[in-house]
Amino acid sequence: MxxxxxxxxxxxxxxxxxxxxxxxxxxxxxxxxxxxxxxxxxxxxxxxxxxxxxxxxxxxxxxxxxxxxxxxxxxxxxxxxxxxxxxxxxxxxxSNDFHARFSAKKRLYRYVFKIQNPSVFEQKYISYYPEFDATLLTQALELFVGEHDFDHFHKTGTVTHTTVREIYKTNYIQRNNYHYIYFQANGFLRSQVRMMVEAAMQCARGDMTVKQLKEQIECQEKHTTRLAPPEGLYLAKINY
CATH class of the missing domain: 3.30.70.580 (Pseudouridine synthase I, catalytic domain, N-terminal subdomain)
Known part of the structure; x- marks a missing residue:
């Protein structure tokens, strides 16, 4: 069974x-x-x-x-x-033809961070980013929505027949002292979510322009390869 x-x-x-x-x-x-x-x-x-x-x-x-x-x-x-x-x-x-990976339709990741240093009890589970512009973050996240070739948004060593993925929706919300970023897509490349979070946060903090982010999404130029810290990332839900 x-x-x-x-x-x-x-x-x-x-x-x-x-x-x-x-x-x-x-x-x-x-x-x-x-x-x-x-x-x-x-x-x-x-x-x-x-x-x-x-x-x-x-x-x-x-x-x-x-x-x-x-x-x-x-x-x-x-x-x-x-x-x-x-x-x-x-x-x-x-059923015997169910496959956890290939039968999946949508995958949802959640990223959690604070603008203050997390407490000793939170350090393994919440990331830290200092002050940022929430409007710029939302603008940056919206650029990822749609079908794109994410060749500039994955770790080397990714084994896949295509680097094209479709992002169905992104979202940023704040609840009390906690900040949440969501990505839902048909699939993700190796470390893609962490790289997208870091790029969006660079825009939100003024370290990269929205125009530069768009250039990287369109595979015109690679402006960053940095990854967001892993502590804040959660694989939240799989839809079949």
Whole structure:
């Protein structure tokens, strides 16, 4: 039986979502280790990868269960007992052709930051950007909406057949002392969200013009390759 699981995890303790040859400290490695302890030999497939330090509140994975694991509530309970930095929020059966990555229609990322230094209890989960112009930030974010070739907005080493992605919507809101940036798209390249956040914040702080950002989005000239800090980034929701 194939199952779909919605999970959350604290990315500050991991070197990323995907398995790596240089470390065992990944989200995938911990989940598969927990599955094996329950006599489940399946690998897991995620809706997408997250960088080291990046969190998730709505990552989706799929894996296949042996016949004797029919009680999904019991499975969730057992997995949550074994995993301390990862939480299984929902587990449900799906058709055998469901694929966490390729079946996904929309992906939503949330970026959280403050203009004051985060407290010692927030440092791993919230980023810091000093004063900025909210109007300029909104203008910068709007430039990303639509279908673009994001060749100038990803880390080198990205393996993909195309760098074209469609951003469905962006948003900036403030709640009390917390600031939130949202990106929803059909997909993202490696570190694309962090690079877009940093570029938009450079515009908002006067370090780059909106015209320069537009030039980079249109692949005319690359003005920045810096990444926003990973602590504030969350993979928030996957739509199927």
């Amino acid at each position: 194939r199952v779909k699981a919605v999970i959350a995890y604290d990315g500050s303790v991991y070197q990323g979502f995907q398995k790596q040859t240089t470390t065992d400290t990944t989200v995938t490695n911990d989940i598969e280790k927990a599955l094996r302890s329950l006599q489940i030999d399946s690998s897991i497939i995620g809706s997408g990868r997250t960088d080291a330090g990046v969190h998730a509140t709505g990552q989706v994975i799929h894996f296949d269960l042996p016949e004797f694991w029919s009680d999904l509530d019991k499975l969730k309970l057992n997995l949550n007992r074994k995993l301390t930095q990862i939480q299984f929020k929902h587990i449900s059966s799906v």
